[in-house]
Amino acid sequence: MTTVDRDNDAPKHYVATGPYDPQSVERLTPEQERYFMAPQWRLIWWKFRRHRLAVVSGAILLAFYLSILISEFLAPYNLHTRHPDFIYAPPQGIHLFHEGEFVGPFVYGFDYRLDMEILKREYTPNTSKPYPLRFFCLGDEYRFWGAIPGRFHFVCPPEDGTFFLLGTDRLGRDMLSRLIYGARISLTIGLLGITISFILAMFFGGIAGYYGGWIDNVIQRMIEVLRSFPHLPLWMTLAAILPVNWSPLFIFLGITLILGLLEWTGLARSVRSKLLSLREEDYATAAMLLGAGPRRIIGRHLLPNFMSYLIASATLAIPGMILGETALSFLGLGLRPPITSWGVLLNEAQNINAVDLYPWLMLPVVPVIIVVLTFNFLGDGLRDAADPYYEGGN
Amino acid sequence: MIRYVIQRLLIMIPTLIAISAIVFILIQLPPGDYLDSYIAELQSQGEKVDPKKIKFLREQYGFDKPLIEQYFVWAIGMLQGDFGYSFEYGLPVTDVVGDRVFLTFLVSVTTIAFAWIVSFPIGVYSATHQYSWGDYGLTFLGFLGLATPNFLLALVLLYFANVVFGTSIGGLMDPEYIDQPWSFDKVLSVLEHLWIPVVVIGTAGTAEMIRRVRANLLDELQKQYVITARAKGLAPTKVILKYPLRVALNFFVSDVGSLLPGVISGSAIVSVVLSLPTTGPMLLESLRSQDMYLAGSFLMLLATLTVIGVLISDLALAALDPRIRLEGGITR
Numbered sequence: 001m002t003t004v005d006r007d008n009d010a011p012k013h014y015v016a017t018g019p020y021d022p023q024s025v026e027r028l029t030p031e032q033e034r035y036f037m038a039p040q041w042r043l044i045w046w047k048f049r050r051h052r053l054a055v056v057s058g059a060i061l062l063a064f065y066l067s068i069l070i071s072e073f074l075a076p077y078n079l080h081t082r083h084p085d086f087i088y089a090p091p092q093g094i095h096l097f098h099e100g101e102f103v104g105p106f107v108y109g110f111d112y113r114l115d116m117e118i119l120k121r122e123y124t125p126n127t128s129k130p131y132p133l134r135f136f137c138l139g140d141e142y143r144f145w146g147a148i149p150g151r152f153h154f155v156c157p158p159e160d161g162t163f164f165l166l167g168t169d170r171l172g173r174d175m176l177s178r179l180i181y182g183a184r185i186s187l188t189i190g191l192l193g194i195t196i197s198f199i200l201a202m203f204f205g206g207i208a209g210y211y212g213g214w215i216d217n218v219i220q221r222m223i224e225v226l227r228s229f230p231h232l233p234l235w236m237t238l239a240a241i242l243p244v245n246w247s248p249l250f251i252f253l254g255i256t257l258i259l260g261l262l263e264w265t266g267l268a269r270s271v272r273s274k275l276l277s278l279r280e281e282d283y284a285t286a287a288m289l290l291g292a293g294p295r296r297i298i299g300r301h302l303l304p305n306f307m308s309y310l311i312a313s314a315t316l317a318i319p320g321m322i323l324g325e326t327a328l329s330f331l332g333l334g335l336r337p338p339i340t341s342w343g344v345l346l347n348e349a350q351n352i353n354a355v356d357l358y359p360w361l362m363l364p365v366v367p368v369i370i371v372v373l374t375f376n377f378l379g380d381g382l383r384d385a386a387d388p389y390y391e392g393g394n
Numbered sequence: 395m396i397r398y399v400i401q402r403l404l405i406m407i408p409t410l411i412a413i414s415a416i417v418f419i420l421i422q423l424p425p426g427d428y429l430d431s432y433i434a435e436l437q438s439q440g441e442k443v444d445p446k447k448i449k450f451l452r453e454q455y456g457f458d459k460p461l462i463e464q465y466f467v468w469a470i471g472m473l474q475g476d477f478g479y480s481f482e483y484g485l486p487v488t489d490v491v492g493d494r495v496f497l498t499f500l501v502s503v504t505t506i507a508f509a510w511i512v513s514f515p516i517g518v519y520s521a522t523h524q525y526s527w528g529d530y531g532l533t534f535l536g537f538l539g540l541a542t543p544n545f546l547l548a549l550v551l552l553y554f555a556n557v558v559f560g561t562s563i564g565g566l567m568d569p570e571y572i573d574q575p576w577s578f579d580k581v582l583s584v585l586e587h588l589w590i591p592v593v594v595i596g597t598a599g600t601a602e603m604i605r606r607v608r609a610n611l612l613d614e615l616q617k618q619y620v621i622t623a624r625a626k627g628l629a630p631t632k633v634i635l636k637y638p639l640r641v642a643l644n645f646f647v648s649d650v651g652s653l654l655p656g657v658i659s660g661s662a663i664v665s666v667v668l669s670l671p672t673t674g675p676m677l678l679e680s681l682r683s684q685d686m687y688l689a690g691s692f693l694m695l696l697a698t699l700t701v702i703g704v705l706i707s708d709l710a711l712a713a714l715d716p717r718i719r720l721e722g723g724i725t726r
């Protein structure tokens with residue numbers, strides 16, 4: 001180590017002649033700059049994209065939700081079309097080759113026989129004649145979203161034939177079509193319910209977190225009381241209280257309200273705790289010192305900070321609502337026909353003897369599981385991405 | 395510790411009062427009281443209704459009194475073990491309920507024990523073998539368990555048991571023991587049937603617990619003291635067993651509080667599918683026939699069960715974790 005002799009070798013005052021560049025020491029690469037300057041939502045997206053499973057789940061859910069926009073077009077039959085000759089018909093498989101020859105997608109017809117011993121309807125595929133399916137065709141009439149009449153379908157049953165990809169129910173209604181229509185109710189009830197919860201959570205969590213003191217205490221106790229009710233029995237009770245003479249649409253709204261009214265507690269808790277902790281952050285203090293009012297602090301600084309987190313929590317709460325509706329309808333306390341949800345369809349599967357003979361009645365289980373699973377994955381990914389400035393963890 | 399216990403017990407009282415008030419409002423919500431529907435039913439069967447008898451009944455059950463008073467009569471009656479009168483069965487609610495509450499309790503407790511026993515080793519394995527194939531597989535199974543609604547699982551199991559084994563797995567005991575006094579054989583029979591509802595109801599909770607054990611243990615494993623212990627050359631199993639596991643265990647106990655409402659909810663609907671002699675099917679039945687006293691009692695019992703469960707888990711946590719009992723707070 002060399003020591004500098006202060007008296008003799010003191011360097012002269014030196015000023016560089018080149019133009020001043022404040023970033024000469026730490027120059028950001030373009031990638032770094034892009035990353036540092038990116039707005040929050042873009043960071044969230046980048047982080048979310050890394051979560052493969054969540055992206056795939058999001059895509060699947062998007063497909064599901066897009067499908068409910070055009071349910072009428074996608075379903076081969078109308079929701080209510082009955083086929084008295086094909087009650088409890090089994091699923092018809094799609095074939096491509098008939099007797100070694102390529103025909104394109106087609107189905108076989110049925111031979112029908114009633115087993116007099118156990119009174120089981122037995123259908124056997126009749127492989128003598130192929131019935132080719134029609135695509136982008138005219139079929140059952142419908143009213144698009146209950147308003148515009150139409151007949152155009154993505155796939156139609158063959159001329160003078162039937163196409164029950166997933167079998168039929170006790171009135172000879174096509175299960176696939178009913179599943180597609182059921183998605184509309186089952187999926188929207190989750191979104192509507194979470195909207196109600198979300199608003200309630202923002203309100204109660206917001207005032208509890210902002211005002212604190214006795215208001216906070218009262219709301220906290222209220223949440224505790226609501227949380228100590230087991231949800232399903234309480235839902236059942238509330239659903240049973242809905243007047244019997246209400247129209248199915250009102251029942252639908254009522255059930256949505258019931259689901260939303262009980263689910264907000266968890267969300268409200270996170271709103272409150274986030275508000276309490278964010279209020280103490282340096283940037284909130286800084287904004288306050290700069291003279292920002294409470295409205296601006298909450299709206300501009302606090303809200304964007306935990307909004308993403310809240311959306312992630314809300315996503316994780318949606319499956320609970322969908323399952324709640326399914327459970328209620330399954331028990332016969334929820335939605336009533338003609339409104340059809342997956343739970344209403346499952347109501348038919350309550351009788352184990354029917355399920356035993358005609359197992360395809362259980363099929364609505366499949367989309368329920370897929371939707372719940374994908375919502376969980378999506379919510380997980382969103383939660384990880386919600387705080388893009390937080391690195392590390394897992 | 396004693397101060398904490400007393401404090402915790404005192405908090406429970408207003409909670410229970412609030413719950414009972416909500417339940418009472420729910421009982422009162424359907425238009426008309428039970429006597430109205432009772433009279434309507436008698437009249438529809440063409441029977442003459444004696445106005446004197448109606449008046450007597452009305453006084454007997456206090457329907458002529460203001461609502462607040464009715465509430466107090468009901469609430470105080472409950473404290474004395476009188477849950478009101480089921481109009482559907484024409485019996486006091488206590489007689490109708492019978493040992494259903496006990497069986498619900500039995501199913502719930504066993505389910506939680508099951509969730510614990512299964513989720514703990516799996517969660518620990520997942521955390522210590524993070525990102526291994528075993529971890530991925532178990533995580534996926536956990537997600538599947540979480541996503542499958544338990545009543546659908548019950549339905550599917552029922553179907554497969556019927557098709558593959560040709561037996562019905564419903565019920566909680568062999569038919570010959572139903573309505574029999576408790577005996578050793580009956581207990582055995584119950585134990586034999588118990589595992590199916592327990593597995594069905596417990597799946598979601600177990601899956602949830604696995605994820606939390608994993609997350610908690612992972613958090614703990616990154617802490618400085620673990621690194622220090624490792625650096626000092628402690629054996630890997632001892633590093634995990636000695637401290638992080640014990641810290642992770644704390645939340646395990648406290649989580650009964652969040653697990654229990656789910657389990658009780660789940661058992662309500664699963665027992666309908668599997669036709670268990672617990673509170674679920676009877677609650678549904680009473681709701682369908684608008685027998686609101688019976689339904690209200692069930693709701694009240696289930697909520698009380700939950701509150702007590704949470705209380706026990708809080709106390710156990712306080713016993714385990716000195717931070718909580720010394721601060722006297724109920725921090726989670």
